[in-house]
Amino acid sequence: MFPDQLLQFLLSGLTIGSIYALIALGFTIIYNTTGIINFAQGEFVMLGGMFMVGCTRLLHLPLPVGMLISMVAVMVVGVLIERLAIRPARHKSIVTLIIITIGVSIALKAGTAFFSKDSFTYPQFPGPGHLAIGNASLPGQSLWIIGAAGCIMAALWAFFHYTIRGKAMRACAINREAATIVGIDVERMSLLSFGLSALIGAVAGIMVTPTTQMAWYRGTELGLKGFCAVILGGMGSSPGAVIGGLLLGLLETFGNYLFSGYRDAIAFSIFLLVIFIRPQGILGRK
Amino acid sequence: MKKLFTTLAAAAVCLFFCAGVVQAKEATPPVKIGCLFDLQGAAGHIGMASKLVAEMLAERLNKAGGINGRPIQLVMGDTESNPGKAVIEAKRLVENEQVDAIIGPTRTDSGMAILQYIEKMGVPTVGCIGGTPVVVPVRKWMFKSPQKSVTAVECIYMYLQKKGIKKIAVINATDKFGQEGEEALKALAQKYGVTIVTQEKFEMSDVDMTVQLTKIKATDAQAVICWTIGPPGSIVAKNVKQLGFKIPLIQCHGLPDPKYLELAGDAAEGNLMPATKLMVASQLPDSDPQKKLLLEYTDLYENVAKIGKVTTHGGYAWDAFMLVVEAMKKAGTDKAKVRDAIESTKGYVGVSGIYTMTPEDHCGLGVDSMVMITVKNGTFKLAE
Structure with missing residues (x-):
């Protein structure tokens, strides 16, 4: 009986893990270029889902148009945050900047709650309703989630390795001062990193809402899980973020099999264990 | 002149007070x-x-x-x-x-x-x-x-009895409301000849219940009873549909509202739940006092x-x-x-x-x- 269920758990774990991986990537990009841990990352996910709700449910826009608008809208929010909240305080300590992101997160939540305090969803994207694989079953939306996560990871990899901007961002990650000396505009990279992270968060939100629903308060939980994934994979490592996310999704799912009802407890226990035993995570540099 | 002014002022104050008293008498406090x-x-x-x-x-x-x-x-x-x-x-x-x-x-x-x-x-x-x-x-x-939760449980169990269902699986949230449903379901099971074959839990913030439901699916339960309010209930419904359950899903009395239908979509189809008569008012017989x-x-x-x-x-x-x-x-x-x-x-x-x-x-x-x-x-x- 167990092998049958194993496949089901694997698929469920990978789906949720892909979302965590995307959120973790968002954390990593901003951390690498600016040194800030952006605790508003989960809010990007929430905003992506909520903008999409607005586009599909209120404005009845076709799916691709709605997606595009939501992605651009969240990117604008990300860029505005960098300009209005982070940049004016850029000479303050990193801790101050991190606290600012917490403030931004609260403001975004409150702003969304102002419009509606309800949970929302929209129909899943075109494709099979359910996919039977052996004895396991996967909602069609999971294909979109895993597919989108895969595409974004590939695109990011190409961006960081083959474009001048991407290489410049990597240079910032390696050594910010040296990057400034060779003529890289570090402040512009900071803006770019917020825009990019917001975009990734928005995609995660857009993809995940049909299966999980979205409400103003959901971003924080997702953000914290993404942060757990970052710690697990290793702070500052993009492959680490992906591995951390997928692994966290799987561990949570299998942990839930053994102790049902303790999904969050499992995630945060893993977080604490990693902090105590191997603070640099799986792939992190010291 | 000064005296006149004082008198007038005193009179004014008096008048003001009297008016105040009258006014207080007229307007009844809410x-x-x-x-x-x-x-x-x-x-x-x-x-x-x-x-x-x-x-x-x-x-x-x-x-x-x-x-x-x-x-x-x-x-x-x-x-x-x-x-x-x-x-x-x-x-x-x-x-x-x-x-x-x-x-x-x-x-x-x-x-x-x-x-x-x-x-x-x-x-x-x-x-x-x-x-x-x-x-x-x-x-x-x-x-x-x-x-009370026990009332809703009784309503469900009476229905199960009528349908000849004896084995059930329970899935509930870990918050107070979910725990209480779990306790009520357990406490009354014997009285109505129902056996709870398995019991699973989830957190209110969970976004995927397929793990717990996969475990339930492997049992010989004849119905699934889910005890929670708010969004998680509709996720359970969606997961039940995704996993292709052949047994009915029974939700608790906290869910029957239009929001549930909206969030669960076609996964709500065929769900059963105990509810007040309000949700089906127009279908009641005219003799119903409510x-x-x-x-x-x-x-x-x-x-x-x-x-x-x-x-x-x-x-x-x-x-x-x-x-x-x-x-x-x-x-x-x-x-x-x-x-x-x-x-x-x-x-x-x-x-x-x-x-x-x-x-x-x-x-x-x-x-x-x-x-x-x-x-x-x-x-x-x-x-x-």
């Missing part, structure tokens, strides 16, 4: 009713509906002359789905606003949190709380308008106040409010007398059922106040 609702947070949609219903009802009652000629003034307190905030707001309503009675709060956790304070201060309170522990054991000042009020309430809610589609939760707020109002009509606003009057409520026909309170029962609704309903073509129908 009856203050405190409302503790979750206007934000996980139960925000319930609290908002409750608030709108309370305001609608207050306006209606005031047009008809208020309570014994005194207008009703509502004082809102937002409990933010947070037990700590509920206590703070309860204190504000009682000590600063001097309310005569309280309706609400919404969530079981909040209800438990304010219990001690309400008892100490002696404020008659009728909660819109789903959970049973606020009135079991009976507390002197605390009442509640929604059915039918007239239910149709009137639905019309007020949807067409006059335009709050949206009727939900069970709004009905609970209406009943909590009316229980207080009816008691005050009989007993005035003396807190102890109001409490006694609420406790002696007999056969009051409300939206959620017919209330008969006793010193042993501070809820007053029996299993006859609920019916099993099912989802058919996206609407609620009486289940056969």
Whole structure:
């Protein structure tokens, strides 16, 4: 009986893990270029889902148009945050900047709650309703989630390795001062990193809402899980973020099999264990 | 000249005072009713509906002359789905606003949190709380308008008995409401000849329940009973559909509202749940004593106040409010007398059922106040 269920758990774990991986990537990009841990990352996910709700449910826009608008809208929010909240305080300590992101997160939540305090969803994207694989079953939306996560990871990899901007961002990650000396505009990279992270968060939100629903308060939980994934994979490592996310999704799912009802407890226990035993995570540099 | 001025001033002051006295006599002081609702947070949609219903009802009652000629003034307190905030707001309503009675709060956790304070201060309170522990054991000042969890469980078990279902699987949330459902399901199982073959849990923040449901699917259960309120319930429904269950999903009485149909979509099709008669008002036989009020309430809610589609939760707020109002009509606003009057409520026909309170029962609704309903073509129908 167990092998049958194993496949089901694997698929469920990978789906949720892909979302965590995307959120973790968002954390990593901003951390690498600016040194800030952006605790508003989960809010990007929430905003992506909520903008999409607005586009599909209120404005009845076709799916691709709605997606595009939501992605651009969240990117604008990300860029505005960098300009209005982070940049004016850029000479303050990193801790101050991190606290600012917490403030931004609260403001975004409150702003969304102002419009509606309800949970929302929209129909899943075109494709099979359910996919039977052996004895396991996967909602069609999971294909979109895993597919989108895969595409974004590939695109990011190409961006960081083959474009001048991407290489410049990597240079910032390696050594910010040296990057400034060779003529890289570090402040512009900071803006770019917020825009990019917001975009990734928005995609995660857009993809995940049909299966999980979205409400103003959901971003924080997702953000914290993404942060757990970052710690697990290793702070500052993009492959680490992906591995951390997928692994966290799987561990949570299998942990839930053994102790049902303790999904969050499992995630945060893993977080604490990693902090105590191997603070640099799986792939992190010291 | 100076003397004249002094006299005039004194006269003016006198006049002013007299006028003040006359005015105070003319305007009767309002009856203050405190409302503790979750206007934000996980139960925000319930609290908002409750608030709108309370305001609608207050306006209606005031047009008809208020309570014994005194207008009703509502004082809102937002409990933010947070037990700590509920206590703070309860204190504000009682000590600063001097309310005569309280309706609400919404969530079981909040209800438990304010219990001690309400008892100490002696404020008659009728909660819109789903959970049973606020009135079991009976507390002197605390009442509640929604059915107890055991009542909903009995309604489900009676239905299962009728259908010859003996083996069930239970999946519930780990919050107070979910735990209480779990306890009630376990406590009453034997009485109705039902065996719980497996029991799984999830957190209110969970977004995927396929793990727990996969385990349930591997058992020989003949029905799944899910006990939670809010969004997780619809995720369970979606996962059940995804995994291709062949046995029915029974949701608890916290879910039958249009939001559930919206969130669960076609996964809600065929779900069963115990509900108040409100959800199927137009399908009731004309002989039903509640039918007239239910149709009137639905019309007020949807067409006059335009709050949206009727939900069970709004009905609970209406009943909590009316229980207080009816008691005050009989007993005035003396807190102890109001409490006694609420406790002696007999056969009051409300939206959620017919209330008969006793010193042993501070809820007053029996299993006859609920019916099993099912989802058919996206609407609620009486289940056969």
